Amino acid sequence: MTSRRDEKPFDFNDLFILDLANNHQGDIEHGKRVIREHGAMVARHAVRGVIKFQFRDLDTFIHPSHLAESDNKHVPRFLGTRLDRDGFQALLDEVRAQGMLVACTPFDEVSVGVIEDMGFDIIKVASCSAKDWPLLERIAASARPVIASTGGLLQADMDALVSFLSHRGVDFGLMHCVSVYPTPDWMCHLNNIATMIERFGGLTVGWSTHEDPDDTMPVGLALAKGARMFERHVGVPTDSITLNAYSSNPDQVDAWIGAWKKARTLLGLEERQPPSEDETVAIAGLSRGVFAKHDLEIGHAVSRDDVYFAFPYAAGGLTSGQWRDDVVTTHAIKADATLALDSISMPERSDVHVLKQAVHEVKGLLNKARVELGSEFEVEYSHHYGPGAFRETGVVIVNCINREYCKKVLIQLAGQGHPFHYHKRKEETFHVLWGELHSEIDGRHRMLQPGETLLVLPGVWHRFWTDTGCVFEEISTTHYNNDSVYRDPAINSMERSERKTVVDHWGRFQLADGAPAAE
Numbered sequence: 001m002t003s004r005r006d007e008k009p010f011d012f013n014d015l016f017i018l019d020l021a022n023n024h025q026g027d028i029e030h031g032k033r034v035i036r037e038h039g040a041m042v043a044r045h046a047v048r049g050v051i052k053f054q055f056r057d058l059d060t061f062i063h064p065s066h067l068a069e070s071d072n073k074h075v076p077r078f079l080g081t082r083l084d085r086d087g088f089q090a091l092l093d094e095v096r097a098q099g100m101l102v103a104c105t106p107f108d109e110v111s112v113g114v115i116e117d118m119g120f121d122i123i124k125v126a127s128c129s130a131k132d133w134p135l136l137e138r139i140a141a142s143a144r145p146v147i148a149s150t151g152g153l154l155q156a157d158m159d160a161l162v163s164f165l166s167h168r169g170v171d172f173g174l175m176h177c178v179s180v181y182p183t184p185d186w187m188c189h190l191n192n193i194a195t196m197i198e199r200f201g202g203l204t205v206g207w208s209t210h211e212d213p214d215d216t217m218p219v220g221l222a223l224a225k226g227a228r229m230f231e232r233h234v235g236v237p238t239d240s241i242t243l244n245a246y247s248s249n250p251d252q253v254d255a256w257i258g259a260w261k262k263a264r265t266l267l268g269l270e271e272r273q274p275p276s277e278d279e280t281v282a283i284a285g286l287s288r289g290v291f292a293k294h295d296l297e298i299g300h301a302v303s304r305d306d307v308y309f310a311f312p313y314a315a316g317g318l319t320s321g322q323w324r325d326d327v328v329t330t331h332a333i334k335a336d337a338t339l340a341l342d343s344i345s346m347p348e349r350s351d352v353h354v355l356k357q358a359v360h361e362v363k364g365l366l367n368k369a370r371v372e373l374g375s376e377f378e379v380e381y382s383h384h385y386g387p388g389a390f391r392e393t394g395v396v397i398v399n400c401i402n403r404e405y406c407k408k409v410l411i412q413l414a415g416q417g418h419p420f421h422y423h424k425r426k427e428e429t430f431h432v433l434w435g436e437l438h439s440e441i442d443g444r445h446r447m448l449q450p451g452e453t454l455l456v457l458p459g460v461w462h463r464f465w466t467d468t469g470c471v472f473e474e475i476s477t478t479h480y481n482n483d484s485v486y487r488d489p490a491i492n493s494m495e496r497s498e499r500k501t502v503v504d505h506w507g508r509f510q511l512a513d514g515a516p517a518a519e
Helices: 028-045 074-080 085-097 109-118 133-140 155-167 191-199 217-224 250-267 277-284 351-369
Strands: 015-019 048-055 101-106 122-125 146-149 172-177 205-208 229-234 289-292 307-310 378-382 395-402 405-412 417-423 428-435 437-441 444-448 453-456 462-465 470-477 484-486 500-504
Touching: 015 028, 015 101, 015 205, 028 048, 028 085, 028 250, 048 085, 048 109, 048 122, 085 101, 085 109, 101 109, 109 133, 122 133, 133 155, 146 155, 155 172, 172 191, 172 229, 191 205, 205 217, 217 250, 229 250, 351 405, 351 428, 351 470, 428 437, 437 453, 444 453
Parallel strands: 015 048, 015 229, 048 101, 101 122, 122 146, 146 172, 172 205, 205 229
Antiparallel strands: 289 307, 378 395, 378 500, 395 405, 405 470, 417 462, 417 484, 428 453, 428 470, 437 444, 437 462
16 A cells, blocks of 8 residues: 555544454454454444454564463463464455455554555554554554554643654544443543543544443443544354453444444534424424404504413414514404414514624624633624625624734624725734635635634735634734725715724623614
């Protein structure tokens, strides 16, 4: 296999790594049976299966004094299940025949060379090797995708491992792992998965499991915590072969992958989805309706004193959640009758209401981006074509500092844009914190992702927009009012107060439109 270092990154997501380890028992035909039977489970569930071998150059890996006799429990097992190169090649060929990927854990530098010669897809670093720097140097030089287990590592050790592999340009993922066989529940600490994802943003994190093979709950919990790779030891019991307490037979692997699939279905999509028709009907069937306390004449401005709320909701009528103080009757309504939607009029919300509703989404994006603002700041709602068009053209600007230097936090909702303009005096740099920001500067388009920056010099035409929603910083020289010149003359002709609404904090009491805000 040629080097993958210059190819596109390896996709570690949804890998099911089945560790053959020494469960081939040193018997090639038995090893093939293990591969075939577990390959059938992988095919049944249509997942990305990986069979993993373990390589040790036993003649050099084991100290000479332990080759003949050893009190270390692992040595007899390693020697008793020895396979030669041809034997492992036969097993590798069987993995390929079953349509699966093949990985290998090397425990010495010689074994890394064998992995390269045989063309394995992935190198796995065992927890016991995660601080073995000579071996890690050799693995990094192989230019293959690497999955590293982290059993027994302190946080500082994990940080060092990630730094080591990153600096060498290795394409890698991490496995949360507990190196106790089998692993009791109280040692699993599946919350570590979410912590690793947060700390090492961008890396795929998985769960290398050694718990009771009949327990399928951990795989679903690991998925919920963000794990995207899953590993366990596998084997096939026979009349003469008994599996250890942490290795799974094919039926247990079947149930394990099945539990993962069910958990994935239960977790569903991360973004909030519109309700289904069934859910809409169910909610409506449990809602309260709005009913007249007494007869209401045509043209009556309905107040809260004119209505009451009661269950069940009447089809075609106003629900309690839709109630507003600005309802006017267009038909006469009898006492105890529902306020039917075709018997009332509800004036359009004021332009300011658009800004008030946007505040909740803006706060949501800031929370998602984990940007804290404190409690004292000024907010500008920029609406170059009026508050009513804010959702299409606008940006929320949080003014943090304005001295010889200036800092602002800007928030754009999905689909919002800011029109072409330049600054007469101000030089500014955008720094994206969350989401994606598109910019056009002097006719050149650029898309910025988190961590990227863009310099805008005075007098340079630029605009920006986002499809996803974006939170970014503006770091600049001193801000001056009326320093912006817009390409659209209509905007230039507007007073600053016409294109900006400025409030303290979020302005929940300063943005008054006569309608209740959903605080």
